[in-house]
Amino acid sequence: MFPEQQENKTKNNLYHNHDSFILELFLMYFKPSNYVESLLEVNFEILKKQGTNLILLDLDNTLAPHFTKIPTNYAKTVIEKIKAQDIEVIIVSNNNELRVSRFAKLLDVKYLYNTKKPFIKKIRKKIEENGYKLEETLMIGDMIIMDIFAANRLKIDSLLVKPILSYNVGSTKKMNWIETNIFKRLKRDNLIIKKNSVTMNLYDKEYEIF
Numbered sequence: 001m002f003p004e005q006q007e008n009k010t011k012n013n014l015y016h017n018h019d020s021f022i023l024e025l026f027l028m029y030f031k032p033s034n035y036v037e038s039l040l041e042v043n044f045e046i047l048k049k050q051g052t053n054l055i056l057l058d059l060d061n062t063l064a065p066h067f068t069k070i071p072t073n074y075a076k077t078v079i080e081k082i083k084a085q086d087i088e089v090i091i092v093s094n095n096n097e098l099r100v101s102r103f104a105k106l107l108d109v110k111y112l113y114n115t116k117k118p119f120i121k122k123i124r125k126k127i128e129e130n131g132y133k134l135e136e137t138l139m140i141g142d143m144i145i146m147d148i149f150a151a152n153r154l155k156i157d158s159l160l161v162k163p164i165l166s167y168n169v170g171s172t173k174k175m176n177w178i179e180t181n182i183f184k185r186l187k188r189d190n191l192i193i194k195k196n197s198v199t200m201n202l203y204d205k206e207y208e209i210f
């Protein structure tokens with residue numbers, strides 16, 4: 001190999017390594033602490049023992065489908081299990097006040113609407129107003145580029161849950177495409193992991209979702 005060819009090969013390798021590093025760094029912003037296919041898998045007792053005292057819970061497609069006007073049996077069961085462990089729940093949603101407040105009041109939990117996730121200013125303020133520390137807070141949601149990205153920016157633990165519906169009504173096709181491809185890449189790189197130490201199937205029967 002001629003010296004010029006060797007030099008070009010070295011440069012290409014450096015560029016490739018640099019690009020790979022940037023990509024991996026980028027992906028880490030979207031890496032959840034844990035992943036479950038259903039909130040019915042979560043052992044909230046273990047989360048409490050691990051120091052979780054506050055859960056920031058997404059609403060649409062995480063706790064209930066977008067079109068439901070009142071809490072489903074699934075949503076009621078999840079909230080009951082969290083409250084049973086003396087963990088406070090705050091519904092944190094990008095949706096409007098009417099939608100979020102109605103749902104939260106029927107579940108008797110606090111709420112934050114129009115949060116503009118993945119921006120974190122409103123969320124951080126809400127955590128502080130309620131007297132919690134970031135290290136005792138967990139974010140749960142179905143969207144990597146909204147919920148998990150916000151959690152990582154706040155430097156708090158996060159739990160990614162499989163969307164209740166296979167499509168996200170509140171998102172554009174482009175956003176859904178980005179979400180799907182980031183998930184695939186994270187899974188391919190083994191960055192989507194189910195940790196058995198914090199999850200357990202707590203139920204022997206299925207609950208109504210709709």
